[in-house]
Structures are given as C-alpha cells and as structure tokens.
Amino acid sequence: MLKRFLTVVLTLVVLLVGTASLFAAYPEKPVTVVVPYSAGGASDIMARLIAEFWKKYTGKDMVVTNVVGAEGAVAAQQMLTTRPDGYTVLWYHQAILGNYYLGVANIKWTDFTPACVVTKTARITAARADAPWKNLKEAIEDAKKNPKKYVYGAGAGGIAYLEYAPVEMAAPGAFRVVPNEGGDAQRITALLGGHVDVVPLALVSAVQYIKNGQIKVLALHDDEPDPFIPDAPTSASLGLPELNFPMTNTFFFPPKTLPGIVSEFNKIIAKIVADPEFKKKLAEVAYATPFFKTGKDLEDFWKKQDAIYKKAAETVK
Template identity: 80%
Template sequence: MTRRLVFLVLSVLLTLLLVTLSFAAYPERPVTVVVPYSAGGASDITARLIAEFWKKYTGKEMIVTNVVGAEGAVAARQVLQTKPDGYTVLWYHQAVLGNYYLGVADIKWTNFTPACIVTKTSRITAARADAPWNNLKEAIEDAKKNPKKYVYGAGAGGIAYLEYAPIEMAAPGAFRVVPNEGGDAQRIAALLGGHVDIVPLALVSAVQYIKNGQIKVLAVHDDQPDPFIPNAPTAASQGLRSLKFPMTNTFFFPPRTPANIVNEFNKIIEKIVADSEFQKKLAEVAYAVPFFKTGNDLLNFWREQEAVYMKAAQVVK
C-alpha cells in the first residue's frame, strides 16, 4: 500500500513537472498571425510590428499571413478551423461585429478564445477644411435646417456604414447618404473632390490630410480625446455618446485553446506593449496607442462594443 502511494505521488509530481516545462517552453516554434487584410494596411503594419518585438522577447519568429476576403470573414473562418495549440492566432478588430450584425458573416467574436486587446486607434468624422462647421453637432443642426442639402459618404457596409447610425438617430433623414464601395482612400477622394460633404475615416488614413490643412475633424468616435489630435472634439462631448467606434486590434485564438497557452501568450504580449520602443514605433506607423486588456476587462469591453454595433445595425438595416 505504501509503495503504491509513493508511486502515485511520484507520478503526480512527474506530470506536474512536465506540464510546468511545457508552459515554460512556449513558444517552441513560430506562431502564425492571420491578418484579414492586405499587406500594407493598418492591421498588417501593427501585426508586423508586434512580430518584430515578439522575436526580441522570445527568440522565435512570428509569421504574419494575410488572408483577404469577405471583410475578414475568410480569415476568421480559417482560424476557427485551426488546431487550438497556440500557434495560430487571428489579429482582428470590430469588423467582426459589423460583419455579424449586418449579415455579412455568421461568425461572432465569442466563437473564438479571446486572448488580449493590444492596440487602439481612433475613427473620425471628417469634412473639408472649408466646411462651415467646427464640429459634428453644428453639421447636424445645419442639416436639420437644410434637409438633403449635404451628402454623407458612408461605406457600402461594415464599420463605415454603421457609423452613420448615431447621426441618423440625431437627425432622421437630414443627410443624403451615398454609400461608397471603396475604402478610406475612395472616401477621401470623394470628399476632397466635392462629391460628398462628410465622411467617416480611420485616423491613420486621414492624418496627412489633417496636417496639410485639407481636412478638418468634426468628431472623434469615442468618449476620450485622441492623443494625436487632442484638440479635436469627441462625439461624446457633443451629445453623440453612441458614436463610439474605436478600433481595437485583438488577438483571437481558435476555440478550445488551453488557458495556460493563452496566459503564456498574453505575458509575452504584455511585455511587448510595455516596451517604450514599441510604443514609439506604434505611434509613428499607426497613430495607435497601447490598449492592453485581458480576462474580464477584455470581455466587458467587447460586450460594450457589441451593444453599440447591434444597435447601429438595427438603425441602418
């Protein structure tokens, strides 16, 4: 009986030792990051920056793979079907919410194992520099007095389409809405060409036009000022609290990825986010800031964002 007990104790200790060693070894090989957008875009740039620092802290490669299609749904589905071993992870943002609530894809963020939110960058409502308004509230009041005079250049779908919902709620039917099939580049061209009067944009796409005086910011789509354009008014400060559409890139693992692997991954990412050199480069290349969240903080943030997107979709559908 004693020998059997000793054998059992030794077996348990050996198992614990092996598990501990496996934890310490992560990552043992390169990790593949699946980016749902083309090379050179904001998501791709930030993923490659993280990959650079991942090697600094682990000695292992982080391979960035671009899988384009269906506003990110192709990449998302690919990761969902991948082995949950911690070596394939999706780098995605709120487009997953837009796709789901607009019926583009049946994939929800909760289908994944969320690891951590890493970065945050702003989206804005912009107008030409010579527009008669200083903020979005003034534009809305003007549009109410002059229905259909001004054109809002919305996206044909996704986030840039949903961002119109709070404006529509504030001024039903006041703007003439023209969906734009392209991305930010096409919306900026339409704005500067005088084809539309107001457009939603990612800050990183608009910065050069803001700096050279071609575009003005009517609202930052958040309740906090953006550090790169601190004087730009927030939507919340103008009473548009539901116009809250920050872009927060998040790592999502396939479902059933073990918690210990997720925790080890997050520890490494937390070191990267705290690195001052990383923060400097992040600001330079993406006009983004660290926004590290895990566990309940991550879940609460994404649930809040889900409520925003669900409500917006109900308005614009």
C-alpha cells in the first residue's frame, strides 16, 4: 500500500514539474495580438508599442493584426472560436460592454479568459473655449434653467453614446441630443463649428485643441485625476459618480485558456509596464499610463465597469 502511495505521489510530482516546465518555456513562437480597430488608432498604437517591448523581453515577435468591424464585435466573435493555446490574444476595451448592453453583439467580457488590463487613457467632456461654464456641473445647471437651449453631441452608439447617460440622469431632458455617426474627429468639427455645445471625446483626440486653446475640458470621466490634464475636474468631484468611463485596454485570451499560460503571459507584461522607457513612450504616443491589474483586481475592475455600462444603457434606451 505504501509503495503504491509513493508511486502515485511521485507520478504527480513529475506531472506538476513537467507542466510547470512547459509553461515556463512560453512563448516558444510569435504571439498574435488581434486589435479590433484600424491601424493608426490609439488601440493599435499601444498594441504595437507593447509588441516592441515583448520582443525585448522574450526574444520572440508579437504580431499585431487588425480585424475591423462593429465596434470590435467582429474580432471578438472570431476570438471566441480561436484555439486557446496562448498564441492568439485579443486587445480590447470597454466597447465590449457598450456593444453588449446596446444590443450590437451578444458577447460578454466573461465569455473570454481575461489576462490583464494594461493601459488607461482618459475620456472627457469638452466644450468650446468661449463656453460660459468652468465645468460640466455648471453646464448642467445652466441647461436645467434653459431647457433645450444647448446641444449635446453624442455618439450614435457605443461609449460616446452611453457617456450621455449620467448627464441625462442629472438633468432629464435639459439638453437637445444630436447623435453623431462619426467618431471624435466629427464631434470636434461639429463643436468648433458651433453645431453642438458639449461633446464626449478621448483625450488623445482632443489634446491639440486643448493646447491651442480651442476647447476646454469640462469633466474627466474618471474618479482619479489624469496626469496629462491634472487640473481637469473628475466626475467624482462634480458629483457625477456614474460618469466613470476611462478607456482601459485589456488582453483577453480565448475561452478555456489554461491558467498557467495566462500566468506566464502576465509575468512578461508586468516587466513591460514597469519599464521606464515603455512608460515614456506610452505617454508620448497615446497620452496613456500603465494600469496593470490581474486576477481578482482585474475581475473587480471589470465588474464595476460592467455595472456602470449596464445602468447607462438602461438610461438611454
């Protein structure tokens, strides 16, 4: 009996050591990162920067592939049926929540194997520089006193559409809402042309206009200050806690990817985000900062964002 017991124990030890050794060898070949947006955008730029440092720390290539369509839903659907071997990973952000709660795609973030959230870029509410308000709270109070006088240029769907929800909660029906079929560039054109008075934007799209004094930041869509616009009022400071829409990019593996693979992947990404040169380049190319979370911290963050997006969708539907 003892001999059999020792044999079983020895076998398990060999298996565990062999498995650990297998994962420790990761990666043995190039890893493909699927970016669900066009080349040249913020998500694509950050993915390619990570790929540069992946090569530095592993000696292996990280190949960025762009799969465009339906605010990322096309790439996400493709990832659901991808082999879970650790060599194909999706680089996605909160658009997956917008797609799900607005009925664009029946794909949830929990359908995947989350690896790590890596970066954060700010989103803001902006107005023309000559607008009479210092912040979004003042704009909302003015709109409540003058219903339908001011125009909010929302997106036609996705995050920019849902970002209007907290404003609607604070001042039901006060703004005239004009859906915009385009992205940030179109909303900025409409704002500067006087067609709308308030718009939601990604900070990276607005930086040049903030610097040259054409637009002002009324609110930062986060409860923590942003280092690139430290004086911008946070949503929490304005009494708008639901206006919490930071843009955070996360690596998602296909369903059923083994925890050992995820662990080895995260170890490499942890080295990258701690690299001073990476931080410097990330700031320069995307006005973004490292925002590294794994495991329970990662899940808690996404659960909180999930609840915010769900409530926002219920408000604007």
